[in-house]
Structures are given as structure tokens and as C-alpha cells.
Amino acid sequence: MTTTYDPYAGSRETTEGRVYTVTGGDWDTTLGADPHENERLVVNMGPQHPSTHGVLRLVLDLDGETVTKARVVIGYLHTGIEKNTEYRNWVQGTTFVTRMDYLAPLFNEAGYCMAVEKLLGIEVPQRAQTIRVLVMEINRIASHLVGLATGGMELGALTAMTNGFREREMCLDLLEEITGLRMNHAYIRPGGLAQDLPEGAVEHIREFLEVMPKRVADFHRLLTGQPIWQRRLKDVGYLDVTGCLALGVTGPILRSAGLPWDMRKVEPYLGYETYDFEVPTSDTCDAWGRYLVRMAEVNESLKLIAQALDRLEPGPVMVDDRKIAWPAQLSLGPDGMGNSAEHVAHIMGQSMEALIHHFKLVTEGFRVPAGQVYVPIESPRGELGYHVVSDGSTRPWRVHVRDPSFVNLQATAAMSEGSMLADVIAAIASIDPVMGGVDR
Numbered sequence: 001m002t003t004t005y006d007p008y009a010g011s012r013e014t015t016e017g018r019v020y021t022v023t024g025g026d027w028d029t030t031l032g033a034d035p036h037e038n039e040r041l042v043v044n045m046g047p048q049h050p051s052t053h054g055v056l057r058l059v060l061d062l063d064g065e066t067v068t069k070a071r072v073v074i075g076y077l078h079t080g081i082e083k084n085t086e087y088r089n090w091v092q093g094t095t096f097v098t099r100m101d102y103l104a105p106l107f108n109e110a111g112y113c114m115a116v117e118k119l120l121g122i123e124v125p126q127r128a129q130t131i132r133v134l135v136m137e138i139n140r141i142a143s144h145l146v147g148l149a150t151g152g153m154e155l156g157a158l159t160a161m162t163n164g165f166r167e168r169e170m171c172l173d174l175l176e177e178i179t180g181l182r183m184n185h186a187y188i189r190p191g192g193l194a195q196d197l198p199e200g201a202v203e204h205i206r207e208f209l210e211v212m213p214k215r216v217a218d219f220h221r222l223l224t225g226q227p228i229w230q231r232r233l234k235d236v237g238y239l240d241v242t243g244c245l246a247l248g249v250t251g252p253i254l255r256s257a258g259l260p261w262d263m264r265k266v267e268p269y270l271g272y273e274t275y276d277f278e279v280p281t282s283d284t285c286d287a288w289g290r291y292l293v294r295m296a297e298v299n300e301s302l303k304l305i306a307q308a309l310d311r312l313e314p315g316p317v318m319v320d321d322r323k324i325a326w327p328a329q330l331s332l333g334p335d336g337m338g339n340s341a342e343h344v345a346h347i348m349g350q351s352m353e354a355l356i357h358h359f360k361l362v363t364e365g366f367r368v369p370a371g372q373v374y375v376p377i378e379s380p381r382g383e384l385g386y387h388v389v390s391d392g393s394t395r396p397w398r399v400h401v402r403d404p405s406f407v408n409l410q411a412t413a414a415m416s417e418g419s420m421l422a423d424v425i426a427a428i429a430s431i432d433p434v435m436g437g438v439d440r
Contacts, residue, residue: 040061040062040063040068041061041062041063042059042060042061042062043059043060043062043421044057044058044059045057045058045059045060045424046058046073055076055077055435055439056072056073056074056076056428056433056435056438057072057073057074057076058070058071058072058073058412058424058428059071059073060416060421060424062421065420065421065422066418066419066420066421067416067417067418067419067420067421067424068417068418069413069417070412070413070416070417070424071413072409072410072412072413074406074409074435074438074439075439076435076439077435077436077438077439078439078440079099079436079439079440080440081096081097081099081100081440082399082400082401082440084096085097085395085396085399086395086396086397086398086399087395088395089364089365089366089394089395090116090190090365090366090368090394090395090396091189091190091365091366092365093112093116093396093399094109094112094113094186094188094189094190095184095186097109097111097112097386097399097401098184098185098186099184099436100401100403100436100437100440101379101381101384101403101405101434101436101437102183102184102434102436103142103143103146103380103434104139104140104143104379104380104381104384104434105139105183105184105185106132106135106136106139106175106185106187106188107136107139107140107377107379107380107384108379108384108401108437109185109186109187109188109189110132110136110188110270110377111375111376111377111379111384111385111386111401112386112388112399113188113189113190113191114269114270114375114377114386115373115374115375115386115387115388116190116368116388117190117191118373118375119368119369119371119372119373119388119390120190120191120324120368120369121369122191122319122321122324123319124191124192124319125192125315125316125317125318125319125320126271126313126315127196127312127313127314127315127316127317128192128193128316128317128318129270129271130271130308130311130312130313131178131193131196131197131308131312131317132188132193132270133270133271133272133275133304133308134205134305134308134309135175135178135179135187135188137301137302137304137305137308138171138174138175138205138208138301138305139171139175139380140297140298140301140379140380141171141212141298141301141302142168142171142172142175143379143380143381144294144295144297144298144380145164145165145167145168145171145298146164146165146168147294147380147429147432148160148164148219148291148294148295149161149162149163149164149165149168150164150429151291151426151429151430151432152164152223154425154426154429155229155232155425155426155429157223157229159222160219160222160223163215163218163219163222164219167212167215170208170211170212171208174201174204174205174208177198177200177201177204178197178198178201179194189318190324191318191319191321191324191325192316192317192318192319192325193317193318195317196317197312202309202312205305205309206309208305209302209305209306209309212298212302213299213302216295216298216299219295220295223291224292224295230288232287232426233286233287233288233291233426233430234284234286234287234288235286235288236286236287236288236419236423236426236427236430237286237287237290237415237416237419237423237426237427237430237431238285238286238415239253239257239285239286239411239414239415240257240285241254241257241258241259241285243257243411243414244257244259244411247407247408247410247411247414248407248410249382249407249408249410249411250382250383250404250407250408251378251379251380251381251382251383251404251408252290252293252294252297252380252381252382252432253290253382253408253411253430253431254382255279255280255281255282255293256281256282256284256285256286256289256290256292256293257282257283257285257289258281258282258283258285259281260279260281261279262279262378263376263377263378263383264277264279264377264378265279267376269375269377275304275307275308276303276307277300277303277304278300279300280292280293280296280297280300281293286430287426287427287429287430290430290432291430294432297380323366324361324366364394365394365395366394367392367393367394368390368392368393368394368396369390369392370390370391370392371389371390372387372388372389372390372398373386373387373388374386374387374388375388376402379404380432381404381405381408381432381433381434381437382404382407382408383402383404384401384402384403384404385401385402386399386400386401386402387399387400387401387402388400401437401440403437403438403440404437405431405432405433405434405435405437405438406437406438408431408433409431409433409438411431412427412428412431415427415430415431
């Protein structure tokens with residue numbers, strides 16, 4: 001084999017800048033081993049992508065298009081909400097926790113308030129419990145529609161995105177009418193609710209119940225039978241029951257693996273054991289099954305809303321305890337179903353005792369007996385648990401939240417490693433994480 005200098009050849013360049021041609025041999029022998037043979041490609045996906053799930057960062061090791069290692073980096077949306085609750089009274093804590101999972105704020109309010117009520121040893125009035133179920137199931141539908149919309153957008157199904165947000169607007173309009181806000185409501189309070197249902201709300205919810213089933217059917221016509229949608233979701237993000245239980249994964253991910261685990265059934269609260277509804281499951285263990293489970297859960301939530309409306313009875317929406325409830329919240333109108341503005345003005349303007357008591361409750365808050373509790377509920381993403389500790393003062397000593405998005409994100413590596421890079425997007429979308437809850 002001979003090597004000669006050729007200034008016009010394009011085969012190889014030395015450190016001196018000269019180009020040589022090789023004759024009488026082969027390139028493998030001449031070049032030696034491929035210097036890139038064992039090289040790994042690290043892709044930094046984020047922290048802005050997938051942006052629709054909040055500020056999430058993924059660090060992926062790739063072998064060609066195959067993901068060999070997936071790491072989740074969180075903390076970009078940290079707000080310190082848990083710690084902040086220690087510096088506010090028990091009622092003010094509601095305005096903090098509602099901002100954790102901002103797509104399911106009413107579930108955070110309910111879990112927190114139920115923990116406080118358990119420490120207080122009080123029972124919320126029946127009407128308040130029923131309204132809590134009502135607004136939470138409306139919120140569950142809204143959350144699932146966002147998961148469907150954002151997942152569709154990330155996979156290129158833009159009609160799924162536009163239709164999903166369109167139907168979600170119906171849910172938010174109802175919540176705004178009931179609570180006064182579209183999100184971060186602070187509507188559920190320790191002992192009951194901030195206020196009763198406004199006039200006309202029941203009729204508007206019934207109109208919603210007439211329209212929404214047709215919209216769900218439209219989604220099935222648009223997506224469920226669509227071959228491209230099926231190919232993008234089937235056998236993607238696989239995680240079976242064993243993997244779910246090992247990682248603590250709950251919610252639609254666990255139910256898509258065939259286990260009908262739902263806190264509303266296994267540990268009922270707010271009277272859910274008296275409602276007629278099913279726990280949808282699938283046996284595919286993949287993103288396709290999670291899509292089907294969430295769509296079925298929308299229909300079950302519609303059934304729960306209809307039952308809640310049918311069992312609404314006149315009564316108070318705040319516990320009758322002057323050590324906890326504000327005087328205005330204890331003032332009922334003549335029909336017993338809502339606050340009377342004239343009655344409230346009379347109490348606040350004529351009774352000095354009520355005025356002083358109201359001022360102390362608002363500024364200082366009420367005391368909660370020392371102790372600790374854990375209260376789990378079923379949020380749209382799985383088991384949402386509140387561990388609340390009281391030292392007997394007017395503020396929580398500790399509030400720690402088991403947020404399902406935080407726990408479920410641990411499954412990212414199991415779902416993604418060994419799959420194609422494009423399937424990571426579908427896997428993350430099927431987890432449906434909300435970073436406000438993860439980084440709380």
C-alpha cells in the first residue's frame with residue numbers, strides 16, 4: 001500500500017493541511033476504528049418544551065433515534081407554596097394551595113379543607129358537600145379536556161386542541177359563575193364554601209349536561225377511529241401494573257393498566273359512596289389506554305354532576321360554628337338557601353360583638369387543635385394527598401402535599417427508554433403533568 005500527496009483529492013487531511021489519496025489498501029485499515037462508534041448524543045429538551053405542561057426539562061441520551069436514557073429536571077416553576085402556608089392563617093392557606101395544580105384548583109382546595117376539618121372534628125353541611133362534588137366534577141372535565149387539547153397539539157392534531165379548549169370554556173364559564181373566578185377560586189373554605197350557588201346556576205349546569213355528551217361523541221368521531229391518532233398512541237409509553245405500583249403511579253395511568261383504583265371508591269369522601277358511577281379501566285398499559293380512560297371519565301363525571309343536582313336540598317353552606325365561620329357566612333336569607341345582603345348588613349352594622357368577632361376571624365383566624373392528618377382524594381391526575389400538621393395555633397405548622405404529577409413523572413424513564421424520540425412527546429402527554437403541582 002502506498003500513500004501519495006494529491007493537492008486536488010478530497011479523501012483525507014493531515015494536521016499540516018495536506019490531502020492524500022490511498023491506493024493498494026482499504027479505508028477501514030487506513031482510518032482505523034470509527035471515532036464516533038461509541039459516541040452518545042445528549043438532547044436537552046426544555047425547559048420550555050413540552051411547554052404546554054409547564055416549565056419541564058428533559059435530558060435524553062440518544063443512540064440514533066432511540067432513547068437510551070431519560071432524565072427529568074424539575075424546579076423551574078418553584079413557588080414555595082407549601083412553606084408559605086405556614087405564615088398564613090388556616091383560611092388564607094386556601095388561596096395558596098389552589099395555585100398548585102392550576103388545572104385542578106378545586107381539588108387542592110377540597111383536599112386541604114377536608115384535612116383542616118378533620119383536625120377540627122367538624123362535619124360540613126350536606127348542601128356544601130354536594131356542591132363540592134358538583135364543582136369538582138366540572139373541574140375534572142375541564143382538566144381532562146386540557147390534557148386532550150395539549151396532547152393533541154403536541155402530536156400535530158390541532159383540531160383536537162381547538163375543540164378541547166372550546167369545550168373547556170364551557171366548564172370555566174360555569175365555575176366563574178359559581179365561584180366568581182375562572183381559576184384559583186378559593187371557593188371551598190374550611191367548614192364549607194365561600195358562598196352558595198348563585199341564582200340561575202343550576203339551570204345553566206343542566207344546559208351544560210345536555211350539550212357536553214354530544215361534544216364527547218364528536219371527539220370520538222374525530223380521534224378515536226383515526227388511524228394516525230391510533231398509531232401515535234398505541235404501544236407508546238408502556239407501563240404495566242407492576243411498574244405503576246413500584247413507582248407509586250396512580251390515576252388514569254394506573255387505571256389504563258387495568259387496576260380500578262380510584263379514591264372515590266376505595267376510600268370514599270363527600271358521600272361519593274352514595275353516587276352511582278363506574279371506574280373506567282383499560283388493559284393496554286399505554287398512551288392509547290390513558291386517552292380512552294380519560295374520555296370515559298368525562299362521561300362518568302357528567303353522571304355525577306346530574307346526580308348532585310338532583311340531590312341538592314336547601315340548607316347552609318357553612319358549618320354553624322361561630323369559632324370558625326364568619327358572621328356573614330352564617331347569615332341565611334329567608335329561603336334558607338343563600339345569604340341575605342340586608343341581614344348581613346344588619347349584623348355587621350348593629351352588632352358590635354359580631355363586628356369584633358368578624359374582624360378577629362379575618363385578621364387572626366381560628367385555632368386548630370394540635371395533631372396531624374393525611375387526607376387523600378382523587379384528582380384528575382391521581383391520588384392527591386394532604387398531610388397537615390397543627391401545633392394548636394392559628395396557622396399550620398406544616399402542610400405537605402402528595403401531588404400526583406410529581407409522583408407520576410417518575411415514570412418518564414420507564415415509559416421512554418428504548419422508544420423513539422418522537423414517542424417521548426406522546427408519553428409525557430399521556431402522563432398529563434402540571435408543573436405547578438410538581439414544583440410547589
